[in-house]
Amino acid sequence: MKAAVVYQKNDIRISEVPLPRAGRGEVIVKVRASGICATDVKILSGAGIPADLPAILGHEVAGTILELGPGTDEAGLRVGQRVAVYPIAACGKCIYCRQGRNSLCLSEHGLGHGDDGGFAEYVRIPAEVVRLGGVIDIGDMPFDLAAMIEPTSCCIAAAEQCGTKAGDTVVVVGVGPLGLLHTVVSTALGADVVCVDVNEERLAKARGLGAKRAVNPEKEDAAEVVRGMTGVGADVVIAAVGIPQVMESYLPLVRNAGVFNIFGGTPRGETMTVDPRWIHYGEIVLTGTFASSVGQFHRAFSFVSEHAEEIEAVISTRCGLDDILGAVQRVQRGQGTKSVLLFPE
Ligand SMILES: [Zn+2]
Ligand SMILES: [Zn+2]
Secondary structure (H helix, E strand, O other), X not given: XXXXXXXXXXXXXXXXXXXXXXXXXXXXXXXXXXXEOHHHHHHHOOOOOOOOOOEOOOXXXXXXXXXXXXXOHHHOOOOOOEEEEOOEOOOOOOHHHHOOOHHHOOOOOEEOEEEOOOXXXXXXXXXXXXXXXXXXXOOOOOHHHHOOHHHHHHHHHHXXXXXXXXXXXXXXXXXXXXXXXXXXXXXXXXXXXXXXXXXXXXXXXXXXXXXXEEEOOOOOOHHHHHHHHHOOOEEEEEEOXXXXXXXXXXXXXXXXXXXXXXXXXXXXXXXXXXXXXXXXXXXXXXXXXXOXXXXXXXXXXXXXXXXXXXXXXXXXXXXXXXXXXXXXXXXHOOOOOEEEEEOOO
């Protein structure tokens, strides 16, 4: 089969590799759509290159079931079924899994992270994912939309972590594809969303997706805009950027007893400064969200079904596996929003 194989930093090539077979408890999915995540691009550019190379990235996968391994009878799956795949092979037994926090699993691995991922014609789904109920039936949902379930689940995870509710003011810092999905999710929860980005095209998109205000900090002071809306600060600030200094500069936008969520991954070794007096006297909640749980993945499927039009609008580029390098470069240059690889039937 054809796959986009990472050989080393900045070296990804379309190669012919053996077709995976389903071992005990495993499932083989014929990939039909695979989303390109900022995390993949970060990995490809050298920040956290996988330990075991060559590797196949891609953790936002939808397709059809090609093969069911022995011991999957209980999973309720069938060959040819249209599915989306939760990418984390969480154990289901450790302290975190028992709390429903699979992204913190003590023995975590998964698609594009220890296991070959979805930038390939076929992908082997680990037995843990099957056991968790992480291979879900998508009915007649289009595959490109189904590839958006995973990134949407991360935004739902953040909203749950922040306790976002109707009437809240939510500031989303950084309006890339995930910032746009945060806008859709928080707006659906009944919050007033303020998006902040220097990219006017993305701000326009955020407005179209329901943002109450879209602020370009080069032209307007976001803190003033928020104070003008609430009289204090924001109930929730989601930092969907990967730069600690930018995150730091938006800390003051949270009101007392509000929640600041570090959503974007940042480069190793880079730090930000937080005044403990601000947390103490302001009773600020400082939190982070990484990936999602299998439960949030299921909720994301329902959410994407109900908000298909908005989620669809976040996708800017659909291309084939052969175009993956161009798609990665577009993400690096900040062009477009979400890129999804599509595979023929
Ligand atoms: Zn991702
Ligand atoms: Zn676990």
